[in-house]
Amino acid sequence: MTASSINPIDRLLATGYGAVLVNPRGRFPRILGRDGVGTVMATGSAVSHLRVGQRVMLAVSPRRDGTYAEQVTIPGACACALGETMTDDAAAVVGYAGSTAVQALRAADLDPVRARGRRLLIHGASGGLGTIAVQMAAGWGAQVTAVCSTRNHAWLKELGASRTMDYEEARGLQTLPADSVIDFATPASEGGDRRHDPLLAALQRTDGRRVYATVITPTLGLVTRHGLLPGLLRAGADLAWRKASASLNGVRYRQVLFREESEALARLVDFFSKAQAQSVVQRVLAAPALPTEFSESTAPRIPGKTLVHLFPR
Known part of the structure; x- marks a missing residue:
C-alpha cells in the first residue's frame, strides 16, 4: 500500500x-x-x-x-x-467515497447514459462523497445544484455545479430546482436533527420523476444502542416507513449503503x-x-x- x-x-x-x-x-x-x-x-x-x-x-x-x-x-x-x-x-x-457516490447516483437513476439534461440537487456537496458526485454528474451532463457551506461555493462551481446554495436557503425551499435529490449531509454538518426532512417535503411538491437517495441511515446507530437483531428490526421498520410515506407522495425513496x-x-x-x-x-x-x-x-x-x-x- x-x-x-x-x-x-x-x-x-x-x-x-x-x-x-x-x-x-x-x-x-x-x-x-x-x-x-x-x-x-x-x-x-x-x-x-x-x-x-x-x-x-x-x-x-x-x-x-x-x-x-x-x-x-x-x-x-x-x-x-x-x-x-x-x-x-x-x-x-x-x-470508498467514490464507490458510494457512484452507487448513490445509480440509485437516483443517473449514469453516463441517463444523466444528460437531468436536474439533480446534492445535499452535503462539499465533503468527499459530494465533491466526487458533483463532478461525475456534471461531467455526464446533469444540471447540478450543490448545497453546502457558503465558504465552499466557489470550489463547487469549479467542480461543475450549475448552482450553489447554503443549508439555510435549501431548508426554506417550497419546491426544488431539481427533480432528484442525493443526500450526503450528516445532521451535524447542517445543524439539524433530521427528524423532519425539508428537502424531501419540497421534493414532494416538485414536478418531475422525483427520486430521493440518501446515504444517511440509522442502522449503525440503532444496533449500537439496541443490539444487533433489535437494531436491525428497527432500521428495517424505519426504512419501510420512509419508503411508503414517500411513495404515497409520488417520490421513490432509496437508502444507499456501500457495497x-x-x-x-x-x-x-x-x-x-x-x-x-x-x-x-x-x-x-x-x-x-x-x-x-x-x-x-x-x-x-x-x-x-x-x-x-x-x-x-
Whole structure:
C-alpha cells in the first residue's frame, strides 16, 4: 500500500460505533482504512481481471480489516487496475467515497447514459462523497445544484455545479430546482436533527420523476444502542416507513449503503483518469500522524478528502 485516505466511517469505527454489526466477534486489533492504492503482489486462482505488478485502486467494507497497512488481502471485487494517467494520490482518496457516490447516483437513476439534461440537487456537496458526485454528474451532463457551506461555493462551481446554495436557503425551499435529490449531509454538518426532512417535503411538491437517495441511515446507530437483531428490526421498520410515506407522495425513496463492487471502481478509474477531472484532496497527512488524528475528540471540518501517505514507492 502506498497511500490511503480518511473516511468518516473510520472515525466512527475507532470509537466502537456499530461494532456489534461490523465486528460481532469483538476481534482486535482492527485495522482502519477503507480505500487506497497499492501494487498487486499475488492473486488467487479465481481472479482473472488483475495481475501481479499492477497498480490498483481499493475499496473495502467496514466489516473487513482496512488499508492502513503495508500489505492487505482482499477479494478481487475490492480492486480495480489503474492506468498510467491516474496518479497514486488521486486514486488513493476516491475508492470508498467514490464507490458510494457512484452507487448513490445509480440509485437516483443517473449514469453516463441517463444523466444528460437531468436536474439533480446534492445535499452535503462539499465533503468527499459530494465533491466526487458533483463532478461525475456534471461531467455526464446533469444540471447540478450543490448545497453546502457558503465558504465552499466557489470550489463547487469549479467542480461543475450549475448552482450553489447554503443549508439555510435549501431548508426554506417550497419546491426544488431539481427533480432528484442525493443526500450526503450528516445532521451535524447542517445543524439539524433530521427528524423532519425539508428537502424531501419540497421534493414532494416538485414536478418531475422525483427520486430521493440518501446515504444517511440509522442502522449503525440503532444496533449500537439496541443490539444487533433489535437494531436491525428497527432500521428495517424505519426504512419501510420512509419508503411508503414517500411513495404515497409520488417520490421513490432509496437508502444507499456501500457495497464492494469492481464495476463502481472501474467507473471511477475511467472518470478520474480524464484530464478534466479535478482532485478532491484538500489535506495531506503522513502515516505517523494517524494515531493523533484518530485520538482527537472532533474531526477537522474541511471539504473534500484527506490523503494519507503510507508507504510511498
